[in-house]
Amino acid sequence: MQRKSFSGMNCSIARSLEEVGEWWSLLIVREMTQGMNRFDQFQKELGIARNILTARLERLTELGIVERYPLPDRASTEGYRLTPKGEDLYPVLLAMLRWGNRYKVDEPPLQLVHKSCGHNIDPLMVCNGCKEELHRRELRAYFTETAW
């Protein structure tokens, strides 16, 4: 689908979608959070065409979300891994996982256990101040002057 660029929108969400709003990108990031690091693994797991996968990995690398690194056990092959910027997408995946678990599957296919407390997690988005769960109607939004 043709679309306009969102980079002109002064909105953090729009600009994030500009980088990772493409379906494959987030699924490739998902694979990396599950320990996959090789081109052939991504291809097999995602069933994605080689040319599309190549293009998405190049783009994610350009954006600094993914980086190439030499695989210790395969001298001639490079692996891919998340940079800190890429790792910071993890809460986006967790938020999607939670929503999908609730609305898109009968039973969650993947369970995540928080090692430190042993809890089967249902990730919550909370206020960093009071640690209470965030609900839209309890938030007040204002636009900062300097940004306009």
Next chain:
Amino acid sequence: MQRKSFSGMNCSIARSLEEVGEWWSLLIVREMTQGMNRFDQFQKELGIARNILTARLERLTELGIVERYPLPDRASTEGYRLTPKGEDLYPVLLAMLRWGNRYKVDEPPLQLVHKSCGHNIDPLMVCNGCKEELHRRELRAYFTETAW
């Protein structure tokens, strides 16, 4: 871009992307979380073509993310608002907002204040058990048997 359907993937993230992985969809949801409810408002705010906006709103309505309702002050016009399923996408937007604030803008254009505690929020994804922030390496994943 042509893409395959993700609905066959037994993954909550992939299935979520199937519904809201399209850029416009999440931006339309964003508009609704900010109080917009009319076709012409979405069009103006997003700079989106009428036919694309119409198609996206129809699709979001079919998916049960958005619902039409009679606007009290405009008898002949219908408004659009989020259903509970749509409201539950808010954490996805918050996670993207946080990431975008960190990586995509010099200064966050939008600030959110938690009314109950007065905190300028930086939304955190935490474990619902211990309320500690979730980091990927502190989670253990397992696949549930019944789902396969």
